[in-house]
Amino acid sequence: MSTIVASDEVRARVDRALRGKRTDVPGRVFSTVLLLTLLASLAVLGVLLWTTVDEALPVFRERGWDFVTSDTSSLASRAGVYQGLVGSIILIGFVAVIALPAGIAAAVYLEEYARDTKLNRILITNIRNLAGVPSIVYGILGLVGFVQTLRGVTGPGGGQLGLSYVSGGATLAVLVMPIVILVTMEALRAVPRSIREGAYGVGATRWEMVRSHVLPYAAPGIFTGAILALARAFGETAPLLLVGATTGFFSNPSGQNALEVLQGFYTALPTLVYSWSRLPRGDWGPNVSAAIIVLLVTILIVNAVAILLRNRYERKW
Amino acid sequence: MAVDTTLTFADLRGDARRRRREALVRWLLRGAAVFSLVVSVAIVLALVGEAFRWLTGIDLAWLVGDGWFPRRSEFDVLTLVAGTMIVSAIAIAVAAPLGLGAAVYLSEFASPRIRRILKPMLEVLAGIPSVVLGYFALTVIQPSIVQDVFGGTSAFSLMAAGIGVGILTIPLVASVSEDAMHAVPDALREAAYGIGARRRTVAMQVVVPASVSGIVAALILGLSRAIGETMVVAIAAGATGGGLRTLNPLGPGQTMTGAISSLAIGSDQVQGSTFAFDSLFFVGLLLFVMTFGLNVISERFVRRVRRSY
Numbered sequence: 063m064s065t066i067v068a069s070d071e072v073r074a075r076v077d078r079a080l081r082g083k084r085t086d087v088p089g090r091v092f093s094t095v096l097l098l099t100l101l102a103s104l105a106v107l108g109v110l111l112w113t114t115v116d117e118a119l120p121v122f123r124e125r126g127w128d129f130v131t132s133d134t135s136s137l138a139s140r141a142g143v144y145q146g147l148v149g150s151i152i153l154i155g156f157v158a159v160i161a162l163p164a165g166i167a168a169a170v171y172l173e174e175y176a177r178d179t180k181l182n183r184i185l186i187t188n189i190r191n192l193a194g195v196p197s198i199v200y201g202i203l204g205l206v207g208f209v210q211t212l213r214g215v216t217g218p219g220g221g222q223l224g225l226s227y228v229s230g231g232a233t234l235a236v237l238v239m240p241i242v243i244l245v246t247m248e249a250l251r252a253v254p255r256s257i258r259e260g261a262y263g264v265g266a267t268r269w270e271m272v273r274s275h276v277l278p279y280a281a282p283g284i285f286t287g288a289i290l291a292l293a294r295a296f297g298e299t300a301p302l303l304l305v306g307a308t309t310g311f312f313s314n315p316s317g318q319n320a321l322e323v324l325q326g327f328y329t330a331l332p333t334l335v336y337s338w339s340r341l342p343r344g345d346w347g348p349n350v351s352a353a354i355i356v357l358l359v360t361i362l363i364v365n366a367v368a369i370l371l372r373n374r375y376e377r378k379w
Numbered sequence: 380m381a382v383d384t385t386l387t388f389a390d391l392r393g394d395a396r397r398r399r400r401e402a403l404v405r406w407l408l409r410g411a412a413v414f415s416l417v418v419s420v421a422i423v424l425a426l427v428g429e430a431f432r433w434l435t436g437i438d439l440a441w442l443v444g445d446g447w448f449p450r451r452s453e454f455d456v457l458t459l460v461a462g463t464m465i466v467s468a469i470a471i472a473v474a475a476p477l478g479l480g481a482a483v484y485l486s487e488f489a490s491p492r493i494r495r496i497l498k499p500m501l502e503v504l505a506g507i508p509s510v511v512l513g514y515f516a517l518t519v520i521q522p523s524i525v526q527d528v529f530g531g532t533s534a535f536s537l538m539a540a541g542i543g544v545g546i547l548t549i550p551l552v553a554s555v556s557e558d559a560m561h562a563v564p565d566a567l568r569e570a571a572y573g574i575g576a577r578r579r580t581v582a583m584q585v586v587v588p589a590s591v592s593g594i595v596a597a598l599i600l601g602l603s604r605a606i607g608e609t610m611v612v613a614i615a616a617g618a619t620g621g622g623l624r625t626l627n628p629l630g631p632g633q634t635m636t637g638a639i640s641s642l643a644i645g646s647d648q649v650q651g652s653t654f655a656f657d658s659l660f661f662v663g664l665l666l667f668v669m670t671f672g673l674n675v676i677s678e679r680f681v682r683r684v685r686r687s688y
Contacts, residue, residue: 089579093488099480100497103549107504110515164411171408182412187678189415194600194674195667196607198636199422201643202663206425236418243415267397269404290506297508300609300636304643304659332510332610339514339614347518354511361506 114358118351129352134334138345141338143353146331147360149227150296153330156231157238157295162288164235165242172243173250174272193240201301204233209305227328229305237301238291245287249280282372289368293361299332331357426667429660437654446623447633449642449655458624459662462537462634463606466616469541469628470548470605475598477545478552482597485553486560487582505550513614516543521615531629535617538628543611552601559593559681560586596680603673607666609636635666 068076121129125142132142168189176182208229253276261271277284306328335357338350392398437454444455481501485494521539525531529538563586571581587594617631625632633641642659 086577086579089577092579093484096480096484096488099477100484100501103477103481103504103546103553104497104500106546107500107507109519110507110511113515113519114511164414167408167411168415171405171412175405175408176412185412185416188419190678191671191674192415192419194603194670195422196604196609196636196670198607198609198639199426199663199667199670202639202660203418203422203425205643206429206660207421239418240415267393267401269401293506297506297510299508299510300613300640303640332508335510335514336610336614339510339517343518350514354514357508357511361508365506 111358114351114354116351117348118355121348121352122355129349130356134329138341138349141349143331143334143356146329146334146353147356149328149333150331150360152227152328153231153234153302154292154296156227157235157292160232160235161239161242161291161295165239165291166246166284166288168239169243169246169250170272170277173247174268174276189240189243193244196300197237197298198300198304200233200237201304203236204229204301204305208232226306230302230328230330233301233305234295234298237298238295241291241294242288245291246280246284249283249287250276252283253279282375285371285375286368289364289371293364293368296361296364297332297357299330299336302330302333303336331360422667426660426664429657430664433654433657433661436657446621447638448621449638449658450621452654453621454658454661455624456662456665458622459633459635459638460665461624461626462616462622462632462637465537465626465628465632466541466544466612466634467602467605469538470545470608471598471602473542473545474548474552474601474605478549478597478601479556479594481549481553482557482560483582483587486557487586488578501550501553504546505554507547509547509608509610510614512543512547513540513611516540516611516615525629529629533617533630535615535631536629537616537625537632537634540612540614540616540634541628543615544605544608547608547611548601548604551604552597555597555600555681556590556594559590559597562593563589592680592683596677599673599677599680603670603677606673607636607670609640612637613640635662638662639666 129142130147131144132140133145135141172182172186172189176185212229257275257279258271261275266274331353335350335353338346338353343350437452441452441454442456444453446453447455447458485498489497516539517535520542521531521534521536524542525536525539531538567585567589568581571585576585612634613636616634616637622631622633639659639662642656
């Protein structure tokens with residue numbers, strides 16, 4: 063029996079081929095470039111935050127809470143965001159009261175009740191398309207629908223133009239409803255079948271099954287989605303320009319009742335950012351940046367609440 | 380032993396009150412779902428109705444001219460479309476490489492730990508309101524990129540607006556295309572690794588081609604978002620009172636969304652003149668048709684991804 067002995071050269075070559083090149087230089091370069099594209103986007107975020115804080119700092123240092131608690135004014139040194147902050151919170155209240163129940167209800171119908179009929183398929187496609195309609199188009203809808211057609215309900219005294227909280231809030235509610243529906247459907251879809259069968263097994267009707275089993279299980283997902291939708295509405299500016307958020311200066315008349323307030327003039331925090339950004343930058347720049355900080359901090363708080371709620375209600379099954 | 384009750388059909392149907400409640404809830408839920416259809420019909424009716432009323436009122440020759448000056452009854456729509464195209468082209472040129480690069484990295488290269496850190500940061504970027512990006516475009520991008528790098532001279536420019544819109548679009552492009560790459564089955568990756576492919580080869584020659592429909596969908600969705608973006612353009616592009624038709628990205632210009640917003644806030648002092656103000660319905664209809672068309676196309680691409688795996 064003879065053995066074949068490989069020469070040293072063959073051994074070395076086979077060895078090298080098996081081990082491959084230690085470092086794949088082009089591969090490293092490639093993955094580094096990809097990482098850089100991601101970091102570039104985050105760097106923009108960093109620069110944005112840094113320049114804003116940098117410009118806003120003097121305002122907060124000199125005026126402190128006064129900036130947050132002052133009304134709008136034609137004097138940069140007196141103007142504050144109070145009306146905008148209150149306005150935004152009232153608008154968000156509208157959105158929460160209208161869009162959340164309606165959106166969650168629609169999602170429950172589409173996910174738990176609807177059979178695969180043509181109408182239901184049209185509904186789902188339609189909702190998906192509505193979520194992609196530019197926000198300013200919703201503003202036009204609000205202008206025609208709420209401000210002009212329904213001015214008797216939305217305007218003061220039923221006569222004047224309905225440039226009011228009611229119009230603004232309803233417009234924003236219609237705007238975020240498709241988003242609420244889509245995230246809720248996603249959350250419902252994640253509920254395992256066995257949970258539904260458990261409820262049916264003890265004789266529950268469909269609604270009893272949904273209320274006692276599916277909704278509690280999907281609650282964390284629905285919460286998160288709903289609050290993200292509210293945050294989106296909070297930062298939305300374009301539709302409010304059409305449904306009459308005031309871009310100038312105004313003072314709230316005293317002694318109004320709640321309905322008169324809701325049918326009266328209003329502004330919102332992002333609207334203030336926009337209208338101040340059109341004024342001479344030397345005087346108003348620091349105010350714009352400070353208002354942006356208030357806006358971002360509020361959105362951050364809203365998001366943090368969303369995460370806390372999700373963690374609190376998250377259940378293990 | 381005799382049975383003293385017989386089981387009737389009524390017993391099987393259960394409690395009448397419970398059944399009534401069930402039917403009521405069903406109708407309420409259904410009503411909420413149908414409401415969304417009502418909203419979209421209302422959007423279409425509002426836009427088409429008002430746009431038609433405007434079109435029949437004006438002299439159609441006003442639609443062609445040198446520029447968009449609603450106060451002077453010059454409604455050259457092409458000016459707005461050109462402005463929108465320039466802004467969205469720049470936006471996509473920014474968002475496509477950055478968004479897709481980030482998506483490939485997060486999906487194929489990042490370790491789970493890095494992913495857990497970087498992905499939420501990208502989501503923070505997605506949550507920044509567009510007014511904020513608008514002010515950033517005006518005060519940072521315009522002086523330090525458009526003026527210093529490209530030599531622009533004016534205070535406003537379509538390019539600054541385009542870059543701002545692009546930054547807003549990055550998270551959308553990244554997340555939609557990453558979802559598509561995530562949907563590629565691991566078996567495909569493993570097959571490639573099994574015959575000795577490297578990570579880069581797997582990413583570029585297996586995962587990216589397999590998820591190409593999703594990537595195209597992400598880009599179309601990004602384009603649609605860029606066309607409809609309003610606040611960045613309203614703040615950073617200038618030309619609030621109207622503008623001449625221009626193809627120069629370094630100068631100020633007007634887009635469809637910018638025109639609607641400046642008509643709405645009355646910076647043209649036009650609210651008294653019906654023709655000027657009501658032109659926003661026509662522009663709005665045009666905007667709606669364009670973005671709606673793009674969304675439908677993108678939806679079709681996404682469905683193709685879903686069907687293949």
